[in-house]
Amino acid sequence: MPLAITGSAMRTSLGDTAETYQALLAGESGRQPLRYVAPEGVNVRHGYHVDAAGPERPYRASAWLAECVAAAAREAGLDCARQRVVAVVGTGLRELRAVERWRADGQPVDPDALHFGAAVRGALPGIEDVVTVSNACAASSHALALAADLIELDEADAVLACGADAMAESMLAMIGRVGDESSDAVRPFDADRKGVLLGDGAVAVVVQRAPDSGAAVELRGVGMSCDAYHETAPDPDGLRAAMTDAYQRAGLHPADVGLVLAHGTGTALNDPTEAGVLAGLFADAHPGPLVTGIKGAIGHTSGSAGLMSLLVAVETLRHGQVPPVVGLRTPIPEAAPLNLVVGEPAGTDARVAQINAFGFGGVNAVCLVEVRRER
């Protein structure tokens, strides 16, 4: 059954979808000094914040998510009175920040607000069900896979696959302990990369059965794997398994793909592992797809990362301009076989993109999306 993406919205440190895409083309970054958490305590000095001008409001991720859900549902023209609409929210840490503030600052916490049910219901009254799943950094892409399942099994007429995460002190403390020195910026696939930094944000994507006339944006397939190889280190076999699953479900071959949105976290292990797997996957494709990534510009947005990459991929296929990898100067040797976009945007007439999202514990998801060209 062909599936269509009929509406979407996101909120990143660079703005909404259109603003983020334009900023990416210009090579801009949303990086700023870390807010709300003392940098010396967590050994992290920068973050890619959303909405961090004033004092820290509670339940920020829920607020961004509600805004994205409402906008995406509006674009898709969803009507909960006539359609069976369900939301699946993928997240790394839900509203853990609220618990931290309860513990540290005595700020009252509402247990029901720690997942996103109430926020989504408030944004889309009449929605049948809201399910929050915690799948680390592949969470929103997993949510997209579940959305595809729900539509294909005719359990729902429309599913909002979502992602939402706001920086939490515990997560910052963890990334601050991974390397000896604090990372100054996210530099995906760069020889001088010093590790990951976090980004705030939320994203929502509406999946529906495609009309017989075809879809402007078609979700071709989402592959998943969960290899449990290691707590944090990626397993090349696990990454390949998710890719193989995605291509099988989509009925596509690597040679059909003209664009890859890489997971690219700027960490010691992800980037060479991912580059090696991609190089193998496209070894027989000539000239092979253009490869880019968004974390150098908006940070690692945790649960939201996969679907944010997907929306940037869709914008790229629509407009034919591939943004460069912000933060990348000198690619690592493992990435030599890849057509990484460095410095300036690159033109493309690609129609199909692959989007990677890999999480701790070996939770992987790979999406394939196709955009009908109207230019």
Added chain:
Amino acid sequence: MTVTTEPRTATLALGVSGWGVLSPYGLGADEFTAGLRAGRDGTVEAAKLTDDPVPDPRAYALAGFRARDHLGRKGTSFLDRRTAFAMLACGQALADSDLVVGDDNRDRIGVVLGTGVGSLQSTSDYSRDTLVQEKPYLVNPILFPNTVLNCAAGQAAIRHGLRGVNATLAGGPMATLAALRYAMTVLGRGRADALLVGAMEEYTPHMAWADHRAGDAPTTVGGEGGAVFLVEDAAAMRAAGRDPVVEIIAVDLGHTGGRTDLATALADRVRRVLDQTGVAPEELATVVTTGAAAEHDALDAAVGPDASRVAITDLVGNCPTAAGALQVAAVLAHHRGEPEHDDCLSLIVASTADGSVGAALLKGNARAARDHR
């Protein structure tokens, strides 16, 4: 998860190709079937299970069960009872099936177990140790994995070399129906080729007291045990020339959002299951309930008096999490080696005090235990 399930366009039936069961009647499908047919009393003295005081002197329990007697000494000394049950029942189900696990298919075979709270004994003991052991809280790290909900499913998969989907669904008395429903989705979406699906429960003084005090269980005599079914896409099995023992042709469950009028909500679920499969109420031979009074009211309304009714609590006591799996096992026992029960239709119903209701429809196929067992 309380997604409302609607009738599906492409319905996948689960074919059971093998099963394992642990009950007071013994370990294995043949022992369970024999005990059920004889109507034997499965209770033992509760004092054989625990030194702690318990509210009822008897229990439907596996007295004398030791993991190492069935699973060997290696790697079994720290297993909790529930995990050992799961590993053993999964092994029984694999042995009872004609599906052979090998390097060509182990990535496509998974384990899906229902649970309530994991091993209550393990979590309680561990929590207690943090209070009574010397500071700084010298708890035994080797025992920590037992406190995690998915310990049983994980250990069973490791023991039997199964690398496919591994999931644990927390649903209490609804857990088995939820696991079967999940299995339909996973197999239907091509995310696995075969799944060991089931649920188990260990007897603990904590649960015995909790049920005794709550007073809303059909019986306060505690039980333990469980069952596991190896399920595959029934149509794919037939295409390969293999006959399922039983087909689970529909599963439907949902949450009423409250504790009121469970009977009406369950009657509605039963009607939906019958509608989905085009089965008339009078075609049902047997209905297996969890024993809750509301279920009988629902059956009076939706099925009528003809089908014989069996309350699983009368046979295995009060072990809510395992009840659903033992209900399915009771239907399988009805068919085991009985060709005259071919094509009999049976219904499983379940309900929870907090408002969940569910039903499953099973269609039998007689088959004696396989020769290779």
